Amino acid sequence: MTLKVYLSGEIHTDWREQIIDGSGDLDVAFDGPVTDHGASDDCGVAILGAEPNKYWHDHKGAMVNAIRTRKGLADADVVVVRFGDKYKQWNAAFDAGYAAALGKSLIVLNPPEHQHALKEVHAAALAVAEEPGQVVDVLRYVLTGRLPG
Numbered sequence: 175m176t177l178k179v180y181l182s183g184e185i186h187t188d189w190r191e192q193i194i195d196g197s198g199d200l201d202v203a204f205d206g207p208v209t210d211h212g213a214s215d216d217c218g219v220a221i222l223g224a225e226p227n228k229y230w231h232d233h234k235g236a237m238v239n240a241i242r243t244r245k246g247l248a249d250a251d252v253v254v255v256r257f258g259d260k261y262k263q264w265n266a267a268f269d270a271g272y273a274a275a276l277g278k279s280l281i282v283l284n285p286p287e288h289q290h291a292l293k294e295v296h297a298a299a300l301a302v303a304e305e306p307g308q309v310v311d312v313l314r315y316v317l318t319g320r321l322p323g
Contacts, residue, residue: 177317180246180273181206183256183266189283189306193254196310200317205246207239207265214239247273252316254309257284257292267295274298281309 179202181190194204208214218225218234225231243265247253253273255266273280282299283306284292296302303309311322 175317176201176203177313178203178205178249178251179313180204180250180253181256182243182247182253182269182273183283184258184263185209185211187258189256189258192306193309193313196307197313200313202313202317205250207243207246243269244272247276247278250278252279252281252313254281254283255295257282257288257295259285259287270295270298281312283309 177200179193181193181204185207190204190206190209197204208217213220215232215235218236218238219231221238222234225234247269250273253269255270255273257263257266270280270282280299281301281303282292282295283303286304289296301308301312303312314320314322
């Protein structure tokens, strides 16, 4: 069985590549948001036309991105949401809540110092990991029943 995994959240580190590379021997299809920050911010105005007001510029981009995000979350078997240290990821919190509302299996990935701040998000998750390798181990166990090591 191919497991469809949507990788959501912070875009400033290589956590996605670590999970994808670590899952190379597993039957997993990965999807996720557009991680090119400029393309993600400007997609609305690039496609639908310029906006003189920054609010409406951002709004158009958010709406176009939401089409992709909602489809990816809806199609996923498992949603992994990464909260990083450097930036606040409000979109990650939305994605986690949306995935939970859709009944998706949710894995949250965040550093230990975010445990308290994310306690409500963690309550919706089926697994909370601190390292990308732990996510790979969860996926491997789900698909094969094998424990790490």
